[in-house]
Amino acid sequence: MKKLTALFTAALIAAAAGAAQARDLGPDEALKLRDAGTIQSFEKLNAAALAQHPGATIEETELEEEYGRYIYQVEVRDTQGVQWDLELDATNGQILKNHRDD
Structure with missing residues (x-):
């Protein structure tokens, strides 16, 4: 039982650490990064995504x-x-990932 508890605790800690490593960026921060040249323009990024699925429409975007x-x-x-x-x-x-949403 102690081993199971230790494994469960380790899994929770790992999950929490992983979640802390990703953060959503708001519109103001995203625009600052674009204007500074740190990230590509959203038009270019959207075009790259749409090139993978010609004729598709964008439903949602997010920068993390x-x-x-x-x-x-x-x-x-x-x-x-x-x-x-x-x-x-x-x-x-x-393109890092391109998968069908089930």
Whole structure:
């Protein structure tokens, strides 16, 4: 039982540490990063996401800082009505994740 409790506690600590490493950036901070040239323009990032699913429409976007890296998250809906979740490196537009939302 002590081992189970220790494993459970370790899992909670790891989950809390992971959650603390990601934070959502508000519009003001995102615009400052864009204006400083730290991240690409939102138009370029949106175009990179849409290039993965031609004809799709953007439904939601979010900028996060994860482990010191700026990640642009985009939800798109393709022409067949399928929703896709994409993550891009906001500094260079590289696609990091592109998966169908179930």
